[in-house]
Amino acid sequence: EDKVVQSPLSLVVHEGDTVTLNCSYEVTNFRSLLWYKQEKKAPTFLFMLTSSGIEKKSGRLSSILDKKELSSILNITATQTGDSAIYLCAVDDDDYKLSFGAGTTVTVRA
Amino acid sequence: ETGVTQTPRHLVMGMTNKKSLKCEQHLGHNAMYWYKQSAKKPLELMFVYNFKEQTENNSVPSRFSPECPNSSHLFLHLHTLQPEDSALYLCASSQEGLGYNEQFFGPGTRLTVL
Numbered sequence: 001e002d003k004v005v006q007s008p009l010s011l012v013v014h015e016g017d018t019v020t021l022n023c024s025y026e027v028t029n030f031r032s033l034l035w036y037k038q039e040k041k042a043p044t045f046l047f048m049l050t051s052s053g054i055e056k057k058s059g060r061l062s063s064i065l066d067k068k069e070l071s072s073i074l075n076i077t078a079t080q081t082g083d084s085a086i087y088l089c090a091v092d093d094d095d096y097k098l099s100f101g102a103g104t105t106v107t108v109r110a
Numbered sequence: 111e112t113g114v115t116q117t118p119r120h121l122v123m124g125m126t127n128k129k130s131l132k133c134e135q136h137l138g139h140n141a142m143y144w145y146k147q148s149a150k151k152p153l154e155l156m157f158v159y160n161f162k163e164q165t166e167n168n169s170v171p172s173r174f175s176p177e178c179p180n181s182s183h184l185f186l187h188l189h190t191l192q193p194e195d196s197a198l199y200l201c202a203s204s205q206e207g208l209g210y211n212e213q214f215f216g217p218g219t220r221l222t223v224l
Contacts, residue, residue, distance in 0.1 A: 042200070
């Protein structure tokens with residue numbers, strides 16, 4: 001059975017800090033790993049990482065895929081209160097299904 | 111606005127009620143999904159529809175009944191639910207055949223079963 005584990009489950013930081021979120025996975029036929037941000041209701045797409053695109057960056061957010069270690073990290077630099085959210089990691093196992101981790105709740109205090 | 115809408119946004123129902131959740135996607139996608147999100151748990155995939163055909167049913171109890179009349183609309187019919195069914199129900203859509211599965215989510219329906 002596919003498995004996606006995120007750590008930590010939650011963390012609290014102050015504005016300006018850098019956070020690193022972890023996602024490890026065990027899937028049968030890895031195709032891609034996706035990061036989502038969920039603030040109030042709908043998870044919104046951040047990045048997709050594949051064998052041909054193992055590093056992505058957008059503004060203060062960046063993500064790296066380590067296929068050897070079967071893991072990914074999501075970095076947020078110079079955090080702002082608007083970064084407070086649940087960050088979800090999901091893995092696409094070539095079966096058009098996404099397996100999600102439990103998420104990491106990030107709280108950024110002013 | 112993500113292009114995926116869900117109604118109602120909040121629903122409170124008794125265990126003997128029958129209600130339906132509605133999802134509509136305006137993205138021209140051909141696959142739609144129902145997920146259940148409970149506190150501190152991973153999103154649980156419930157149903158998958160590809161080209162209006164149900165291709166996945168993750169051992170969901172029969173008190174949840176999906177319906178997909180066309181590729182833009184997806185319903186989840188609810189009857190005789192239990193209090194443990196209280197959760198956020200998320201709908202998502204994606205375009206299959208692209209070689210990757212980027213799913214776009216709706217805002218969800220917060221369901222409370224009394």
